[in-house]
Amino acid sequence: MFELLGITPQALYSQLLVGLINGSFYALLSLGLAVIFGMLNIINFTHGAQYMLGAFLAWIGLTQLGPWLGSPDFSLNYWAALIVVPLLVGALGIVIERTMLRHLYKLDHLYGLLLTFGIALIIEGLFRQWHGSSGKSYDIPEVLRGAINLGFMYLPKYRAWVIVASLTVCFATWFVIERTKLGSYLRAGTENPRLVQAFGINVPLMITLTYGFGVALAGFAGVLAAPIFTVSPQMGADLIIVVFAVVVIGGMGSILGSIVTGLALGLVEGLTKVFYPEASAVVVFVIMSIVLLVRPAGLFGREK
Amino acid sequence: MSAANSNSPAGVEMLRVTGLHAFYGESHILHGLDFVVNRGEVVTLLGRNGAGRTTTLRAMLGLTGKRSGSIMVNGRETIAMPTHDIAHLGIGYCPEERGIFASLTAEENLLLPPQVASGGMSIEEIYTMFPNLQERRASPGMRLSGGEQQMLAIARILRTGAKLLLLDEISEGLAPVIVQTLGRMVRQLKQRGYTIIMVEQNFRFAAPLADRHYVIEHGRIVETVPMNELQGKMDRLHELLGV
Numbered sequence: 001m002f003e004l005l006g007i008t009p010q011a012l013y014s015q016l017l018v019g020l021i022n023g024s025f026y027a028l029l030s031l032g033l034a035v036i037f038g039m040l041n042i043i044n045f046t047h048g049a050q051y052m053l054g055a056f057l058a059w060i061g062l063t064q065l066g067p068w069l070g071s072p073d074f075s076l077n078y079w080a081a082l083i084v085v086p087l088l089v090g091a092l093g094i095v096i097e098r099t100m101l102r103h104l105y106k107l108d109h110l111y112g113l114l115l116t117f118g119i120a121l122i123i124e125g126l127f128r129q130w131h132g133s134s135g136k137s138y139d140i141p142e143v144l145r146g147a148i149n150l151g152f153m154y155l156p157k158y159r160a161w162v163i164v165a166s167l168t169v170c171f172a173t174w175f176v177i178e179r180t181k182l183g184s185y186l187r188a189g190t191e192n193p194r195l196v197q198a199f200g201i202n203v204p205l206m207i208t209l210t211y212g213f214g215v216a217l218a219g220f221a222g223v224l225a226a227p228i229f230t231v232s233p234q235m236g237a238d239l240i241i242v243v244f245a246v247v248v249i250g251g252m253g254s255i256l257g258s259i260v261t262g263l264a265l266g267l268v269e270g271l272t273k274v275f276y277p278e279a280s281a282v283v284v285f286v287i288m289s290i291v292l293l294v295r296p297a298g299l300f301g302r303e304k
Numbered sequence: 305m306s307a308a309n310s311n312s313p314a315g316v317e318m319l320r321v322t323g324l325h326a327f328y329g330e331s332h333i334l335h336g337l338d339f340v341v342n343r344g345e346v347v348t349l350l351g352r353n354g355a356g357r358t359t360t361l362r363a364m365l366g367l368t369g370k371r372s373g374s375i376m377v378n379g380r381e382t383i384a385m386p387t388h389d390i391a392h393l394g395i396g397y398c399p400e401e402r403g404i405f406a407s408l409t410a411e412e413n414l415l416l417p418p419q420v421a422s423g424g425m426s427i428e429e430i431y432t433m434f435p436n437l438q439e440r441r442a443s444p445g446m447r448l449s450g451g452e453q454q455m456l457a458i459a460r461i462l463r464t465g466a467k468l469l470l471l472d473e474i475s476e477g478l479a480p481v482i483v484q485t486l487g488r489m490v491r492q493l494k495q496r497g498y499t500i501i502m503v504e505q506n507f508r509f510a511a512p513l514a515d516r517h518y519v520i521e522h523g524r525i526v527e528t529v530p531m532n533e534l535q536g537k538m539d540r541l542h543e544l545l546g547v
Contacts, residue, residue, distance in 0.1 A: 185416070192405065198390075
């Protein structure tokens with residue numbers, strides 16, 4: 001069958017793997033966007049810059065932090081970065097929410113979009129100023145080097161880890177939002193924040209923490225990405241355009257929708273690379289256009 | 305209550321609203337509202353549509369725009385408090401649109417409002433009072449009937465321990481048999497010592513339940529009718545309410 005189509009099984013599997021990896025990042029990033037949009041009504045255009053910030057902070061922690069502190073042997077290793085960096089990126093997000101975003105909730109979506117777009121340009125500009133546009137490389141942690149022989153293909157350990165880690169985080173987030181008491185506050189707050197507040201729940205604090213969490217997801221994705229993609233100031237800008245298309249296809253604000261759509265589109269992209277490589281860069285946008293025409297609220301979205 | 309004077313009723317004061325002004329954006333809705341509710345009383349806010357009854361309840365919770373004046377709850381000034389702190393003084397709010405969350409199940413809706421005081425009803429008590437809710441506990445909020453939504457909207461604030469209940473148009477749009485059930489429920493709650501402020505359009509529903517009626521017009525209290533003066537003031541009420 002493979003011969004008939006003029007492709008090798010190896011090519012198919014490896015592109016499917018690449019698709020799954022990309023899909024994992026789409027899922028993590030669009031999940032953060034969906035959580036933020038649900039609670040804040042803000043389309044967070046800073047998301048790509050925050051993802052880049054995650055990757056850069058991981059790189060700085062690994063290679064620069066020791067010399068800065070005057071003890072060249074010290075470095076923040078990958079595993080520590082996986083915890084610390086999302087917290088830092090989330091904390092920076094909280095500062096942005098407290099000082100800027102909070103003044104825009106009563107206005108049209110467009111203002112939030114413009115502000116966060118501006119912040120993204122500033123963050124990316126600063127990093128280009130400091131580090132130039134050339135990429136930095138980040139070593140894969142020792143235990144995740146090498147590959148596993150699956151019989152039909154070799155699976156690089158780090159890539160397997162990325163898929164497992166991002167799916168775990170996505171599932172945990174889904175579970176907390178859809179199945180716990182804390183999540184019920186969040187869902188209720190998405191529907192009718194004023195009433196939730198009238199019941200005695202501190203909604204402004206909840207909004208701040210939601211933004212912090214959504215942004216921390218981007219930071220986490222950034223750390224995961226550092227060893228496989230080149231760490232550079234524009235890495236987020238390249239990715240985020242596709243992620244926004246994913247969010248539009250899945251439906252703004254749908255948690256499960258953003259996860260499933262993210263993974264599925266990664267796979268579709270991978271398959272396109274096998275069967276019709278010329279279209280692989282645009283296939284997501286073609287799907288987005290069709291979905292917008294047929295189901296403007298997105299595949300998992302509710303019409304308002 | 306029979307000896308009560310219309311302006312300063314006897315009993316322990318639960319709520320005192322003085323000179324309350326409230327706005328939605330530029331529009332000035334409440335123009336210096338004054339009224340008092342004592343512990344254990346049931347009072348109604350009557351008036352025509354747009355008179356400011358719902359706004360009065362919303363202003364008490366800080367859900368309007370700018371507001372001024374004084375709202376004392378159990379002797380504490382709340383006019384400058386953030387909305388989420390006001391509920392913790394023991395206030396439960398049942399909004400006119402019922403506010404059932406569509407993406408939550410009936411039981412999640414019931415458990416959503418946090419405890420604001422001790423002595424709230426247990427889940428068992430609530431399910432005894434509203435057996436329908438137990439049957440529908442796993443249904444999404446949006447699948448419940450109008451009557452079930454109304455029961456749920458009230459039930460969820462009884463769980464929190466709130467002793468001052470703000471009920472906005474609870475009889476609106478419901479079948480007569482359900483309205484009767486709600487009437488029985490309000491009587492039960494009064495017996496249990498709850499303090500209740502009801503906004504009502506349905507005067508026949510509210511009349512036998514309340515200790516006192518306040519009539520609001522253009523954002524002011526224009527008439528106070530204690531229960532024992534109700535018969536004598538019917539003509540005046542008809543004139544004010546246009547019923």
